[in-house]
Amino acid sequence: MKQLPAATVRLLSSSQIITSVVSVVKELIENSLDAGATSIDVKLENYGFDKIEVRDNGEGIKAVDAPVMAMKYYTSKINSHEDLENLTTYGFRGEALGSICCVAEVLITTRTAADNFSTQYVLDGSGHILSQKPSHLGQGKKVALYTNILYLFCLNCWFKKKKLLREYKYIALGLVLIKAS
Numbered sequence: 001m002k003q004l005p006a007a008t009v010r011l012l013s014s015s016q017i018i019t020s021v022v023s024v025v026k027e028l029i030e031n032s033l034d035a036g037a038t039s040i041d042v043k044l045e046n047y048g049f050d051k052i053e054v055r056d057n058g059e060g061i062k063a064v065d066a067p068v069m070a071m072k073y074y075t076s077k078i079n080s081h082e083d084l085e086n087l088t089t090y091g092f093r094g095e096a097l098g099s100i101c102c103v104a105e106v107l108i109t110t111r112t113a114a115d116n117f118s119t120q121y122v123l124d125g126s127g128h129i130l131s132q133k134p135s136h137l138g139q140g141k142k143v144a145l146y147t148n149i150l151y152l153f154c155l156n157c158w159f160k161k162k163k164l165l166r167e168y169k170y171i172a173l174g175l176v177l178i179k180a181s
Contacts, residue, residue, distance in 0.1 A: 053144045055140065066110075070098050109141065120134075
């Protein structure tokens with residue numbers, strides 16, 4: 001027995017959070033709502049298989065939080081398990097952006113009310129910042145995903161197909177046993 005590589009573990013665990021284009025959009029809209037957005041624009045290219053873009057006018061992400069904004073299990077919503085009893089947000093686990101990074105090229109452009117200009121961040125598959133540059137976005141954030149998401153869906157389809165074939169095998173075996181008796 002051997003330990004799986006970290007990239008494989010991230011991809012497999014991400015497939016439990018990100019199961020479709022709809023789940024990606026849902027997670028990003030919930031992040032926007034939690035940031036106090038009153039306007040959210042969603043753009044899909046090729047039904048979201050090529051590009052997903054969600055732009056909002058919420059609070060934006062503070063520069064101090066940027067290095068961990070897409071790291072799994074980093075969150076601004078709770079500090080301990082006791083906070084789970086009084087949740088007032090959609091998301092709290094700190095998994096959405098980190099999971100999305102595993103299946104897509106992610107660019108996040110953000111600006112808070114305190115910022116003089118917005119910053120665009122390019123993230124890697126682990127949620128780390130690869131590069132950053134000034135941008136022209138108003139307050140809020142824009143998350144643009146250039147997706148490899150089809151790969152994840154194929155992975156999910158493969159697992160579902162294997163499960164379905166296993167179920168068919170048991171049904172067929174059951175029918176053979178019934179016929180034999």
